[in-house]
């Protein structure tokens with residue numbers, strides 16, 4: 001699939017998206033495009049509308065106006081599970097795992113769109129259902145191993161450390177075999193060493209899968225280190241859009257947000 | 271084939287952090303030999319009971335089977351999908367009356383015209399279960415759009431509307447007189463006390479109750495296994511995701527509304543099957559059976575057993591169906607109890623209701639896992655004691 | 663036309679009673695997030711206590727009412743303190759299911775005490791009928807309307823202007839911010855339960871006087887109609903509770919009054935009508951007429 005598009009062609013087009021809540025305009029005519037296999041960072045202070053943007057792309061919110069097109073499909077007209085079927089996968093800023101279920105089951109949820117077993121086949125435990133289950137568990141364990149979760153498959157997700165839970169979030173998104181990956185603050189709460197490793201991981205994922213990655217992150221070091229392009233939001237408005245270097249030297253951005261260059265993030269936002 | 275597209279998994283990237291050793295206790299293995307032996311023993315005992323027990327216990331067993339099957343549906347709905355429903359008796363009634371109408375011969379004698387399709391009983395039973403499922407799906411515009419607790423209240427409507435229909439649709443239901451339930455039969459085998467020749471098994475005469483016992487047992491075991499399988503499968507997992515993290519489930523590709531509708535329809539089918547068994551156990555069904563009290567009874571069963579646990583549904587159903595009957599039978603011998611009708615003292619029915627209510631409150635306060643969790647705790651305690659004993 | 667007017671007045675009066683029930687129910691839901699399935703039991707406690715005291719004849723009826731209202735309020739408070747509060751960390755559905763157990767225990771005990779008899783209320787109104795501008799209306803209904811409107815009015819004034827009312831609204835809107843501002847949710851919740859108990863007892867009184875013959879096991883079924891009332895208005899809207907109560911009352915009385923024109927619906931459809939209306943409303947608006955639509959938050 002991804003072989004069709006070249007690196008310059010836009011795969012994800014966010015076009016004049018506006019989202020309003022009672023009293024707040026969380027996104028105000030935001031537009032940008034993401035190229036195939038690009039790591040595209042969305043940054044901005046707390047409450048800028050970054051997570052809201054993710055919620056629009058993944059279908060949780062319907063924007064008041066504007067559209068989001070992914071490979072030609074208008075995502076704003078689709079319900080979340082339809083969007084998932086297109087291979088759009090995401091992680092959640094406020095970890096959304098099933099706390100009492102083992103990691104392996106949490107990851108299997110990511111396989112939902114790739115599996116077929118329905119209620120009847122499951123109740124009867126038909127051979128195809130069992131085969132499918134076995135096959136996908138193998139893949140799930142492989143992905144868990146890739147994220148260093150290989151020895152935690154049987155642990156209830158709620159009992160994991162915060163960092164491990166973040167990793168399970170990412171692993172679950174990878175279990176979708178994504179065509180577009182949205183990561184909402186994957187390095188929140190991590191130390192410098194872990195953050196650097198997370199950066200390498202994100203780049204590896206992009207290199208391996210050749211998919212666009214949309215990244216929300218407060219850690220400027222991480223963003224500037226791995227992003228191909230950056231969009232800056234402030235109070236729901238697009239403040240700037242460009243390469244990391246352009247953003248770093250954009251006076252408007254420096255004024256409104258960066259302040260003291262790329263020192264630590266202005267807020268932890270977890 | 272999306273799997274082959276990705277090379278992800280090649281070890282060119284170090285894990286983000288050094289893997290720490292496994293933290294928490296792994297869960298108890300459900301396929302432990304002890305468990306299997308216990309299940310086998312239970313089945314053997316269940317198989318042998320008709321050879322030894324009298325009619326009273328067999329009849330009680332039939333009610334317990336019926337309750338178990340219906341409660342399995344509710345425990346799936348409430349425990350796995352997180353949807354509270356008082357509407358269960360409605361679907362039990364659809365199953366019970368559905369079977370009765372489909373299997374009966376039409377009659378015009380005496381009380382007026384009664385509809386009947388005279389289908390073979392086995393066909394009628396299956397059709398009644400499907401009918402209950404369809405009824406569940408018809409309610410899905412409400413069932414699938416409301417969140418758990420809202421559905422709980424909305425489904426109260428089903429009970430009252432259901433009873434209203436049962437009391438008014440006389441040609442179908444016989445109104446307050448109810449309808450006689452045609453005996454079950456499989457090709458070549460009738461499940462009633464046949465007048466011509468009596469079936470003897472190990473010298474024990476097998477009548478209606480004995481035969482129905484085996485039917486009930488087989489149906490219950492099958493229903494139980496299906497419920498267990500579902501829980502440990504893709505649909506079960508996705509339902510739990512919908513229950514705990516609805517938004518996440520949708521974004522991971524679970525069609526939330528449709529899954530809620532399926533869960534409701536599935537639980538309705540269980541209720542319908544329980545209804546068929548209820549009808550067969552009673553032999554005559556009347557509208558009063560299918561009221562709010564029955565809804566509460568199923569909820570009590572499910573809570574006592576532990577929300578979402580099929581084994582708990584079995585235990586809960588045994589307790590809840592058994593207790594009033596047993597108390598009633600031995601009322602004279604029990605202190606503080608008196609048989610129904612004697613003034614002043616506590617009647618067995620009241621004692622049972624109070625027990626249920628208090629048990630529900632105490633369990634939810636202290637052990638929301640229900641008796642299954644209590645059992646698990648005891649077993650773990652016993653294991654530990656065993657280990658300690660072996661060590662010393 | 664006169665029949666219609668009479669039915670409307672009677673329906674509004676019954677609706678005001680349902681509104682009292684629904685109001686308490688919604689208040690509890692807003693303050694503690696719990697759907698209180700023990701609400702009918704609170705009503706029964708109030709009605710039974712009042713009727714029992716009045717039947718003994720040693721106390722004035724007003725005292726009997728106050729005792730009933732007080733006992734129901736205390737019972738609600740005890741349930742909140744002893745059972746609901748310790749379960750604060752549990753899911754709303756678990757706590758709500760727990761209240762089903764509470765309802766079962768209380769109702770069983772009251773029905774045991776009632777036995778097979780109906781306990782008449784022995785209220786001062788009896789079966790007398792008022793005639794205003796040619797419209798006949800039972801005194802009990804008139805009293806219910808007056809008391810209902812007065813209590814509802816008092817509630818809204820209190821809810822809008824008193825410290826406690828403001829605290830309650832704050833907790834319902836945003837529990838976390840309310841907590842930061844020093845509002846203790848447990849206290850607000852306790853207050854909501856207490857008020858709900860008192861309101862349920864008042865409603866219980868009016869649901870067991872003429873034209874009903876007294877406190878009976880079936881009285882609780884009337885209390886159940888507060889549930890559709892609350893859902894129709896929107897479970898988290900106090901104004902909606904009032905509207906829902908009135909709608910249910912009027913719908914029920916109209917169905918009853920025009921029963922001979924509605925025979926195709928079967929006998930006794932008036933008791934089903936509230937649920938039919940509820941289902942119709944839910945099909946159009948899943949969160950009720952005035953309930954807040956839920957917004958997803960990731």
Ligand SMILES: Nc1ncnc2c1ncn2[C@@H]1O[C@H](COP(=O)(O)OP(=O)(O)OP(=O)(O)O)[C@@H](O)[C@H]1O
Nearest residue numbers: 021026045046047048049050051052269957958959
């Ligand atoms: N469901 C909602 N209802 C009402 N307001 C909302 C909702 N979701 C988001 N908002 C508001 O929209 C604005 C943007 O929120 P959003 O979560 O998108 O910010 P963010 O950029 O992700 O911030 P952070 O860095 O803290 O994660 C905020 O003012 C927030 O309060």
Ligand SMILES: [Mg+2]
Nearest residue numbers: 050051052093
């Ligand atoms: Mg955010």
